[in-house]
Amino acid sequence: MKIAVLGTGTVGRTIAAKLLDLGHEVTVGTRDPEATLARSERDGMGNPPYSTWQAEHPAVALARFAEAAEQADLVVNATGGGASLEMLALAGADNLAGKVLLDISNPLDFSQGFPPTLFVKDTDSLAEQIQRAFPEARVVKSLNTMTAAVMVDPARVAGGDHSVFVSGNDEAAKQTVIELLKSFGHTDVIDLGDLSTARGTEMLLPIWLRLMGALGTPYFNVKIAR
Amino acid sequence: MKIAVLGTGTVGRTIAAKLLDLGHEVTVGTRDPEATLARSERDGMGNPPYSTWQAEHPAVALARFAEAAEQADLVVNATGGGASLEMLALAGADNLAGKVLLDISNPLDFSQGFPPTLFVKDTDSLAEQIQRAFPEARVVKSLNTMTAAVMVDPARVAGGDHSVFVSGNDEAAKQTVIELLKSFGHTDVIDLGDLSTARGTEMLLPIWLRLMGALGTPYFNVKIAR
Numbered sequence: 438m439k440i441a442v443l444g445t446g447t448v449g450r451t452i453a454a455k456l457l458d459l460g461h462e463v464t465v466g467t468r469d470p471e472a473t474l475a476r477s478e479r480d481g482m483g484n485p486p487y488s489t490w491q492a493e494h495p496a497v498a499l500a501r502f503a504e505a506a507e508q509a510d511l512v513v514n515a516t517g518g519g520a521s522l523e524m525l526a527l528a529g530a531d532n533l534a535g536k537v538l539l540d541i542s543n544p545l546d547f548s549q550g551f552p553p554t555l556f557v558k559d560t561d562s563l564a565e566q567i568q569r570a571f572p573e574a575r576v577v578k579s580l581n582t583m584t585a586a587v588m589v590d591p592a593r594v595a596g597g598d599h600s601v602f603v604s605g606n607d608e609a610a611k612q613t614v615i616e617l618l619k620s621f622g623h624t625d626v627i628d629l630g631d632l633s634t635a636r637g638t639e640m641l642l643p644i645w646l647r648l649m650g651a652l653g654t655p656y657f658n659v660k661i662a663r
Numbered sequence: 664m665k666i667a668v669l670g671t672g673t674v675g676r677t678i679a680a681k682l683l684d685l686g687h688e689v690t691v692g693t694r695d696p697e698a699t700l701a702r703s704e705r706d707g708m709g710n711p712p713y714s715t716w717q718a719e720h721p722a723v724a725l726a727r728f729a730e731a732a733e734q735a736d737l738v739v740n741a742t743g744g745g746a747s748l749e750m751l752a753l754a755g756a757d758n759l760a761g762k763v764l765l766d767i768s769n770p771l772d773f774s775q776g777f778p779p780t781l782f783v784k785d786t787d788s789l790a791e792q793i794q795r796a797f798p799e800a801r802v803v804k805s806l807n808t809m810t811a812a813v814m815v816d817p818a819r820v821a822g823g824d825h826s827v828f829v830s831g832n833d834e835a836a837k838q839t840v841i842e843l844l845k846s847f848g849h850t851d852v853i854d855l856g857d858l859s860t861a862r863g864t865e866m867l868l869p870i871w872l873r874l875m876g877a878l879g880t881p882y883f884n885v886k887i888a889r
Binding site for chain 1: 780781784785786820821824825828853854855856860862863864866867869870871872873874876877878880882883884885886887888889
């Protein structure tokens with residue numbers, strides 16, 4: 438598949454590299470490719486600059502959001518939650534129309550320090566905000582409940598014996614995402630229902646963040662024992 | 664131990680019966696014992712009236728909230744979240760002072776239908792509200808992330824291979840609760856930290872409710888795979 442991964446941070450890079458390994462044609466979307474490649478500093482999380490990662494993954498293309506989305510069959514939103522609506526607007530409603538939009542973002546608000554709070558919750562979700570802003574996109578929420586490395590390598594934690602959730606209004610789009618998740622190695626995919634169920638998965642972040650503190654590592658995941 | 668279980672619903676009855684089995688001296692607290700025993704209708708969840716349960720558990724005492732709390736070494740808040748502050752006020756700050764208060768309640772607001780929303784979240788929690796209202800109580804949040812039957816019989820789900828969380832500001836109180844949880848059969852008790860971490864466990868309810876819908880059963884639990 439031709440896949441656009443919007444976002445050049447850890448989640449975007451991790452997803453893009455895995456999709457490339459799986460044989461997909463991958464374009465990473467960014468606001469300004471020249472500016473992205475010109476940065477030479479590590480980011481706030483200590484990650485090397487994008488140019489370093491790009492040099493290690495020469496087969497991944499880099500393009501403006503709109504260009505990346507336009508040529509893609511499937512679009513991954515790996516931008517930070519606070520910027521997602523703006524970044525998707527730059528991608529362009531026309532370029533998202535009819536396409537599966539896998540939304541991995543979380544509505545985290547770091548303005549009051551750590552742990553972050555959620556800027557939307559309980560009666561609405563970021564996934565639903567995105568769906569309302571881009572009604573012709575086929576939004577599926579998934580993968581937002583674990584750290585990036587576990588998203589694409591479930592076996593890294595407990596031999597892969599844990600769960601991943603999907604929420605969405607379009608059944609065929611959900612099936613496409615479920616197949617993608619299985620190709621990543623996920624074995625327990627739980628379809629929660631329509632996109633409003635993303636309220637539940639986005640509201641997992643507060644305990645996820647506190648578990649990272651209590652366990653001293655981001656390498657864990659939720660399993661729904663049953 | 665002498666234990667007061669505040670609340671006559673499913674959670675209160677289930678916890679009280681288990682504590683009795685474990686050899687504790689159990690008093691269930693209610694607003695008006697005569698009125699509680701006089702009810703002959705099933706409740707909104709289809710449970711038989713308290714009097715039926717009482718007849719099956721004659722060794723469990725029933726008393727007013729204040730009387731139950733006054734003679735107890737440990738108090739369990741098994742009242743509905745929306746009523747908890749009022750019920751605990753009836754129990755009396757003096758009767759809670761210095762005692763471990765195991766809070767199982769969830770801040771569910773059913774006024775807008777199902778699924779309920781949370782009436783406090785993200786920047787505060789019901790557990791913290793209770794602690795602020797009763798500063799001399801030693802509040803520990805736990806067990807609120809699973810259905811009542813699983814709280815006291817973890818093996819009912821996946822052979823007991825799942826997790827329970829504790830949050831609290833008083834380390835000795837948390838240890839008392841952890842011992843109690845282990846006596847119930849819990850094997851993976853995760854201490855999340857201070858009482859503010861109850862924001863995380865209370866915010867698990869939205870996905871819990873949606874999982875109950877997707878799985879068609881309340882008999883599941885979260886395991887933190889790691």
